[in-house]
Each structure stands twice: as structure tokens, then as C-alpha cells.
Amino acid sequence: MARKILELRGIKKTYGDNVILNNFNLSINENEFVTFLGPSGCGKTTTLRIIGGFEKMQEGQLLLDGVEIQDLPSHKRPINTVFQRYALFPNMNIFDNIAFGLRNNIYSNVYDIGTMNLMNQYGYDEEEVDALAKKLSHIEKPKEVKAYVLDYFKSSSITFKLVEALHSLAKKCRFKNYSSFKEELSIALKELSIESKLTFAKDDRFSFVSKCLIGEAAENDNAYKIVSSISKRSFKEEVIHTEVLKALKFVNLEGYEDRDITSLSGGQMQRIAIARAIVNKPRILLLDEPLSALDLKLRKAMRLELREMQRKLGITFIFVTHDQEEAMMMSDTVVVMNNGEIQQMGRPEDIYNTPVNRFVAQFIGEANIIRGVYNAPRRFTGLNREFKVSAHDFRLGDPLYAIVEREDFDICSLDIAKIRGKVLSCLFNDNKFEIVADVNGTKINIESDDRVKVGEEIGLLVAPGNIYCEAKSESKAKLLANYEGGNILEGTYLGNQRVSFLGASFKTYVTTFIPGEVVDAVIRPEDLDLVLEDVDKAFIKGTVIKSVFTGTSFDIFVDVDGTRLLVQDYQNVAPGETIGLRVDSYEVHLMKVGDEEQPKEIVAIREEGRRLALEAEEEN
Amino acid sequence: MKRFKWLSFPYFVWLILLVITPIFVMLAMTFLSMNGMSFSKAVWSVDSYARMGDPAIYKALWNSLVVAFFTVLICFALGYPVAYIISFSKLRNKMLVLLVMILPMWSNSMLRIVSWLRLFSTDGLAALHLLGSNEAVIFVTVTTYLPFMIFPIYTVLEKMDRSLLEASRDLGVPAWKTFLKVTFPLSLGGVSSGVIMVFLPAATGFAISQTIGQGKVRLIGNLLQSVFEKNNYNFGSLLSIFVSLCIILAILLIIGLNSLVKKAKAKLASSSLNKGGNL
Numbered sequence: 081m082a083r084k085i086l087e088l089r090g091i092k093k094t095y096g097d098n099v100i101l102n103n104f105n106l107s108i109n110e111n112e113f114v115t116f117l118g119p120s121g122c123g124k125t126t127t128l129r130i131i132g133g134f135e136k137m138q139e140g141q142l143l144l145d146g147v148e149i150q151d152l153p154s155h156k157r158p159i160n161t162v163f164q165r166y167a168l169f170p171n172m173n174i175f176d177n178i179a180f181g182l183r184n185n186i187y188s189n190v191y192d193i194g195t196m197n198l199m200n201q202y203g204y205d206e207e208e209v210d211a212l213a214k215k216l217s218h219i220e221k222p223k224e225v226k227a228y229v230l231d232y233f234k235s236s237s238i239t240f241k242l243v244e245a246l247h248s249l250a251k252k253c254r255f256k257n258y259s260s261f262k263e264e265l266s267i268a269l270k271e272l273s274i275e276s277k278l279t280f281a282k283d284d285r286f287s288f289v290s291k292c293l294i295g296e297a298a299e300n301d302n303a304y305k306i307v308s309s310i311s312k313r314s315f316k317e318e319v320i321h322t323e324v325l326k327a328l329k330f331v332n333l334e335g336y337e338d339r340d341i342t343s344l345s346g347g348q349m350q351r352i353a354i355a356r357a358i359v360n361k362p363r364i365l366l367l368d369e370p371l372s373a374l375d376l377k378l379r380k381a382m383r384l385e386l387r388e389m390q391r392k393l394g395i396t397f398i399f400v401t402h403d404q405e406e407a408m409m410m411s412d413t414v415v416v417m418n419n420g421e422i423q424q425m426g427r428p429e430d431i432y433n434t435p436v437n438r439f440v441a442q443f444i445g446e447a448n449i450i451r452g453v454y455n456a457p458r459r460f461t462g463l464n465r466e467f468k469v470s471a472h473d474f475r476l477g478d479p480l481y482a483i484v485e486r487e488d489f490d491i492c493s494l495d496i497a498k499i500r501g502k503v504l505s506c507l508f509n510d511n512k513f514e515i516v517a518d519v520n521g522t523k524i525n526i527e528s529d530d531r532v533k534v535g536e537e538i539g540l541l542v543a544p545g546n547i548y549c550e551a552k553s554e555s556k557a558k559l560l561a562n563y564e565g566g567n568i569l570e571g572t573y574l575g576n577q578r579v580s581f582l583g584a585s586f587k588t589y590v591t592t593f594i595p596g597e598v599v600d601a602v603i604r605p606e607d608l609d610l611v612l613e614d615v616d617k618a619f620i621k622g623t624v625i626k627s628v629f630t631g632t633s634f635d636i637f638v639d640v641d642g643t644r645l646l647v648q649d650y651q652n653v654a655p656g657e658t659i660g661l662r663v664d665s666y667e668v669h670l671m672k673v674g675d676e677e678q679p680k681e682i683v684a685i686r687e688e689g690r691r692l693a694l695e696a697e698e699e700n
Numbered sequence: 701m702k703r704f705k706w707l708s709f710p711y712f713v714w715l716i717l718l719v720i721t722p723i724f725v726m727l728a729m730t731f732l733s734m735n736g737m738s739f740s741k742a743v744w745s746v747d748s749y750a751r752m753g754d755p756a757i758y759k760a761l762w763n764s765l766v767v768a769f770f771t772v773l774i775c776f777a778l779g780y781p782v783a784y785i786i787s788f789s790k791l792r793n794k795m796l797v798l799l800v801m802i803l804p805m806w807s808n809s810m811l812r813i814v815s816w817l818r819l820f821s822t823d824g825l826a827a828l829h830l831l832g833s834n835e836a837v838i839f840v841t842v843t844t845y846l847p848f849m850i851f852p853i854y855t856v857l858e859k860m861d862r863s864l865l866e867a868s869r870d871l872g873v874p875a876w877k878t879f880l881k882v883t884f885p886l887s888l889g890g891v892s893s894g895v896i897m898v899f900l901p902a903a904t905g906f907a908i909s910q911t912i913g914q915g916k917v918r919l920i921g922n923l924l925q926s927v928f929e930k931n932n933y934n935f936g937s938l939l940s941i942f943v944s945l946c947i948i949l950a951i952l953l954i955i956g957l958n959s960l961v962k963k964a965k966a967k968l969a970s971s972s973l974n975k976g977g978n979l
Contacts, residue, residue: 185872
């Protein structure tokens with residue numbers, strides 16, 4: 081999944097004094113369903129509108145395939161949008177709505193699409209189709225595309241060569257009948273290596289003979305057929321017609337083309353809006369809360385359908401929503417946003433299972449957030465009780481938030497309970513009981529299979545692994561590093577935003593470590609990019625151990641001086657091959673490592689820090 | 701809503717008393733001959749119909765249509781851009797701008813017409829001999845009725861979903877084409893009500909043509925007025941009904957043409973596709 085399609089770098093957006101986005105960085109991979117999730121006003125729609133070209137940003141770069149596009153107007157970007165309220169044109173029927181872009185775009189790719197369709201129809205091989213498509217993508221105006229395509233096929237068409245040869249023959253001398261030009265003609269045909277099966281009578285005229293020959297040559301000449309199709313005046317409208325019907329079929333609304341927009345239901349309008357966007361063959365489809373206007377039942381059905389569409393189209397979808405359920409169900413990657421900042425980015429299950437901060441936890445799972453103190457190693461005190469926790473990288477006395485998901489509380493008998501609570505309410509919802517209990521004045525949300533009585537006292541247990549601790553002032557490094565499935569490499573922080581691991585030194589965005597401190601560097605498998613050319617110049621070199629196809633990409637295991645790295649990529653590499661790997665500085669996340677693994681000096685500095693912190697705490 | 705149905709009752713009484721009944725009375729009067737409104741001395745007669753052959757009627761009618769047509773055209777040409785610019789501007793107080801536009805309407809329209817008369821007959825402007833020309837009548841009619849064009853157009857533009865324009869931009873369509881394909885077609889409702897609101901008074905009014913036209917510009921309104929002034933209510937009724945029918949016919953014609961054009965377009969599109977199907 082290392083193939084990046086879109087990158088946002090250091091984006092700043094303000095409305096007057098109101099800062100919406102500040103130094104916003106994000107990269108989005110090809111063929112992924114990415115969701116921006118956050119409450120209203122978190123900047124998710126603004127980000128989408130910046131990508132779509134509807135908003136100008138004050139600072140930063142927007143890169144598509146590594147090329148800056150922030151100054152391109154929206155109609156020049158291969159990006160289309162599905163608007164929140166669909167924005168279908170009420171003065172046109174469904175067909176005209178979908179055809180609108182292909183018909184009226186000054187950079188319309190009608191001729192590109194039409195040519196590719198014809199080439200596939202006449203059985204051209206894929207390589208030639210791809211090569212031509214690539215060339216055409218650099219030509220902007222449809223007229224120029226048409227001219228280029230016509231030239232391309234004319235030059236490869238035997239019929240056009242024959243016509244030229246016959247013209248020059250006719251110019252050379254005046255022919256009366258077949259017998260007078262038979263020899264010249266046969267020479268000309270041989271030069272073009274045309275073997276004609278036609279026979280002519282002695283007194284056939286030149287015009288008749290050439291007509292027959294051209295007809296014969298054209299019969300099996302695909303290039304000639306393509307030229308004649310494309311040069312037809314109705315070609316553009318024919319292509320539009322086929323493409324619109326294809327798009328309608330794709331959204332399961334075949335036969336609706338003549339209907340009026342006003343006759344459609346919300347779900348149908350939604351699909352027409354999608355059809356209108358994808359008919360232009362964008363690289364990225366932006367969807368701005370497209371399901372919010374639908375009723376619950378339809379919304380649930382459309383989720384699956386959208387997901388299916390994304391898979392079938394094989395393009396990137398960027399979806400904006402405030403509905404966490406929607407985001408969890410549809411996405412490959414969820415970007416949780418708040419106050420114009422990315423709170424967490426990752427697979428839905430990772431975000432759900434290991435939220436990196438209080439905001440994410442609250443937004444995703446309606447989890448319980450308990451305030452407390454880290455009062456002993458692996459001990460957390462909150463709700464007047466001491467809990468065992470798995471977290472170990474906090475300073476003693478650190479004020480913490482502990483996050484416990486609703487379903488992670490177990491109801492038990494009072495004698496073995498860790499905490500006791502009085503049931504305030506018990507509601508049946510979605511095959512579960514949603515219980516709210518009062519524990520020493522704090523409301524705790526619990527999800528359970530069993531009913532409890534309101535007013536009853538219940539006992540609760542929670543496993544240490546299910547308590548997620550977060551410092552009140554968390555460092556960004558820790559937020560990002562908490563990612564399962566990453567490559568964890570032991571390294572040393574060199575200072576000055578450099579870190580060394582795997583025998584090389586790398587840039588990192590992290591600044592909060594002491595020079596010389598031992599750290600864990602975490603790199604997500606999809607952030608490692610393969611370097612296949614100039615392998616010797618790559619910082620990391622390794623040998624491929626094995627490569628496994630996982631359905632959408634390859635899991636490649638690489639041995640780097642005895643350390644095993646996992647790389648995810650769309651490209652396959654044969655085992656035994658030596659390859660290079662590269663990683664961007666903002667994708668190297670550093671994690672704190674416990675005292676037992678640190679050099680003595682670092683332990684001393686840390687202990688001094690802790691002592692000062694404790695003193696400061698006591699003074700407060 | 702059903703509960704409040706009875707609230708429309710007064711209006712229906714009003715409609716029957718003051719619109720429908722008079723029409724039938726007028727219709728009856730066209731077959732009578734009498735002096736003024738003295739029904740007691742009325743006799744059956746078709747004199748009014750005999751007078752319809754007068755070519756002066758048709759000349760006045762034609763002149764009215766010409767004046768109204770140019771008035772509408774100029775009002776549209778001036779009013780549409782104004783409505784468009786105000787609606788799409790980022791002004792905070794658009795209503796205030798519109799209020800300023802209709803400020804002249806707060807004074808009596810007769811006063812305004814008379815002030816144009818005075819202006820046209822003062823030193824410099826008098827030399828241009830504007831009074832008594834069709835052009836001057838059209839000019840004053842435009843100044844009088846321009847707000848009636850701006851308001852309905854502004855209202856539809858203001859109500860238009862701006863995301864449609866973004867969608868068009870997103871689909872790669874340049875601004876001028878978006879205007880032609882999306883904005884303008886969607887504002888046609890406002891344009892047509894503006895056209896009717898300007899056309900009707902411009903075609904039937906008589907005050908402007910009488911004052912500014914100095915009796916040289918004879919519109920159908922002037923003719924009607926003079927007939928009623930001479931106490932000939934029978935011919936007056938016939939002429940009024942005739943003018944109303946003409947105007948209704950003109951409006952129906954416009955609507956009919958509109959739908960014909962639409963049908964022709966649809967036919968053209970489908971036939972071009974059928975040709976494509978033969979491939």
C-alpha cells in the first residue's frame with residue numbers, strides 16, 4: 081500500500097482570524113477508502129474542499145502523484161465531488177445531468193475514453209492502449225486529442241497508405257484502362273506488401289480499380305475503421321451515450337436516463353450524483369457527507385454499496401462524515417480529526433481498539449474516561465481504587481486519563497468486585513443492555529448481555545489490558561507510534577531531530593528525547609517504500625525472505641542485517657532479491673523505552689526529571 | 701390547512717363581485733347601445749362591432765406592442781445583470797441595495813412622469829425634441845417599470861442552490877458555460893414573471909404615452925381612455941375585452957413557442973442518438 085496518490089503538506093487555512101487548519105499533513109494512498117471523521121467544525125469538510133479546489137489555502141502544498149496541484153483550478157484536477165445535497169441540475173433530465181461534465185468540460189476526456197473503447201473493441205493489445213492513453217493524458221484540449229488520435233491511426237493504417245500511393249500514381253500519368261497501368265499498380269502494391277485477391281478486366285477504369293482496392297484494404301483495417309468512427313460528427317455524442325449508460329448501470333439505475341430529477345427518491349439522487357462524478361473517470365472521488373440526507377435504513381444499505389463501488393472502480397474515495405459507525409464500516413483508513421488536527425489515523429479496528437487519546441476514545445466508542453494518577457509502576461489510581469495497568473512509560477505521580485471501553489467492564493458479584501456502583505439506568509438497545517452506573521460519584525457506561533435492576537448495587541471488574549492510559553499532556557510522538565503491526569526497531573536518538581537504527585541515521589519529526597536515549601522507532605509496513613533502482617544509494621538495504629499476496633497487496637518480509645522488516649506494497653518482489661527501502665521523516669515514529677534498557681547517564685537524567693516533576697506536583 | 705379554508709371566503713366574494721360579474725356585464729354591454737351607464741335607455745345593437753373595422757385601433761395596438769416589446773427588452777438587459785450582480789455579490793446587506801433601487805417608487809408615479817416631462821422640456825434637453833417620440837415614451841416606461849424586472853429575477857437567483865455552481869465547476873465547466881447551461885435556465889422562472897410584470901402595464905398604460913408622447917404617440921390605452929371619455933361604454937367594453945384577449949393570446953403564444961422549442965430539442969437529441977445506434 082505504499083503507492084501514495086495524494087499528499088497534503090503543511091496546509092494552513094484561516095477565515096479571518098479563525099484558524100481552521102494549521103500545518104496539516106496527510107498522505108493518502110491509491111485505491112483506498114479514506115474517511116475523515118470528526119465533529120462539525122473540525123476542519124474535515126474544509127480539507128475536502130481544499131482537495132477539490134473549492135477553497136484556497138494560505139500555506140502549504142497539495143501533491144497529486146508528487147506533482148503540486150494547489151494552483152490548478154478544480155476543473156483541471158482529476159478529482160470529482162459528490163455533494164452533500166447532491167447538487168443535481170434540476171433543469172436537466174438524468175441523462176443530461178450525467179453527461180454534463182463530458183459534454184461541457186473544456187478539458188473533456190471524451191476522445192480519450194472513446195479511443196480506448198474502440199481500441200479494446202478491435203482487440204488492440206493492452207500495452208499499446210496504455211501507452212497511447214498515457215500520451216493522451218498530457219494533451220489538454222479535446223480537439224487536439226482528436227487530431228492526435230487521427231494522426232496516430234492514419235499513420236498506422238494500410239488503407240491510408242494505399243490511398244496515398246494511388247494518388248501519386250494518378251498524378252504521374254494519365255491512365256485509360258487497366259491494361260495501361262497494371263504493372264505500375266502491381267509495383268506499388270508490392271511496396272506496400274498488399275496482396276489483392278481482386279481481378280480486373282482489361283478495360284476497367286483507374287477510378288473503379290482504386291475504389292475496389294481501397295474497399296478491400298479497409299475491410300480488415302482496424303486503424304481505418306477507428307479513424308472513420310472518430311472522424312464522424314456524432315462520435316462525441318455516441319461516446320457520451322455509451323459512457324452515461326455504463327455509469328447508470330454501475331449505480332444500478334438502468335433505464336432511468338429520460339426521467340426528471342424531481343421524480344427521484346433521495347437514494348436514487350445519491351446514485352445519480354455518484355454516476356455524474358465517476359463518468360468523468362476521476363482518480364479520486366470526494367464525498368461530502370453524502371449519506372446524511374438519507375433515512376437510517378437506506379443509509380445502512382448505501383454504506384455497503386459505496387464500499388462495493390469503491391472496490392469495483394479501483395479509485396481512491398475520500399469520504400467525510402461525523403458518523404463513527406459509517407467510518408468504521410466502510411473505510412480502509414480512518415482519519416479522526418478535531419480542531420483542525422489529525423487526532424489519529426489508521427485502520428478502523430486499530431482506532432477502535434487502541435484510541436490514542438481521550439478525544440478519539442470518546443468520539444469512537446463512547447468509552448469511559450476516568451481521571452487519576454500513575455502512582456506506582458504499572459499502577460493507576462482512580463475512582464478511589466488502585467488498578468493494575470499495562471502502561472509503563474509514565475512518570476510516577478503523572479496525572480492520567482484511563483480509558484475503558486463500555487464492553488470491557490464485566491459485571492460480577494459484589495465480593496470479588498474491584499469497584500461497586502449503583503445502577504442509574506438500564507436500556508435495551510441493539511441486542512445489548514446499556515447500563516449507566518454511579519461509582520463514587522462518577523458515571524460509568526457499561527454494555528452487558530444481562531439485565532440489571534435500576535437501583536441495584538453491582539460489582540465491576542476490568543482487566544489490566546483493557547485500561548488504556550493517557551497522560552494529560554500527551555506528546556505527539558506517542559500518539560502516532562501507537563500502531564499495531566508496525567516494525568519496531570531499537571535505535572538511539574542522536575539529537576537535532578536525527579535517530580539512528582539499522583546502522584544508518586534518519587531524520588525524524590520528534591524532538592522530545594534526550595540525545596543518547598535508547599528509543600523504539602516504529603514504522604508502519606505501508607510507509608516503507610521499495611527502492612528497486614539504484615539499490616546501493618538506499619539507506620536501508622535488505623534481502624527479500626518471502627512475499628505473500630494478501631488480496632490487495634503483498635506482504636513482503638525483508639531481512640536487513642538480521643532484523644526482519646515487514647513491507648506492504650502493490651508490487652511483488654521475488655524472494656532472494658536485494659532491494660532498498662526508504663521512509664519519509666514524518667513516518668518514523670519514536671517510542672519511549674523503559675529505564676532498564678537505557679544507558680546510565682540517561683537513567684540519571686530521567687530520574688532527575690522525575691524528582692523535579694514530583695516536587696512541582698507537591699507544590700501544586 | 702383545511703381548517704383555514706374559510707379564510708379564503710372573503711376573497712371569493714371579492715373576486716365574484718369585482719372581477720367575474722363585471723366581465724359578464726361588459727360582455728353584455730358590447731351588444732347594447734346607450735349613453736353612458738344609463739341601462740334604462742339601452743337598445744340592442746351591434747354598432748360597437750361595426751366600429752372594430754377602424755384601422756386606427758390596429759395601429760394603436762401594434763404601436764403598444766412595439767413600445768412594450770422594447771421596454772421589456774431594455775428592462776431585461778438592464779435588470780438581469782443588476783439582479784445577478786447583487787445576488788452573487790458578497791454584500792452583507794443586499795436588501796438595503798434593493799431598497800435603494802426602488803426608492804423612486806416611493807413617490808407617486810404620476811409625479812415621476814411629470815418630472816420627466818419637465819426635464820425633457822427644459823433648455824438643453826428641449827433642443828433634442830424628445831417629447832412626442834416613441835423613444836422618449838419607452839425611456840420613461842423603462843424607468844418606471846425596471847424594478848418589476850429586477851425583483852423576480854433577484855428572488856430566483858437568490859434562492860438558487862449555490863452548490864449547483866460548484867458542481868458545474870467540479871465537472872470542469874467554465875464559468876460562462878455554467879451561466880448558459882445552469883444559472884440562466886434556472887432563473888427563467890423569474891425572467892418570465894418579470895417580463896409579464898413589465899409587459900402588461902407597458903402595453904396597456906396610457907399616462908406615459910399621453911404625457912411624454914404629447915398626443916403624438918397613440919397607444920391602445922390612449923384609445924380606450926378617449927372612448928370612455930366620450931361616454932361610449934359599449935364600444936369601450938368591446939375594445940377592453942379585445943385588448944385583454946390579444947394579450948392573453950400573446951402570452952399563450954410565448955408559452956406555446958417555449959414548449960415547442962423544448963420538444964424540438966428533445967426530438968433532435970433522440971434522433972442524433974438513433975443515428976449513433978446504427979454504428
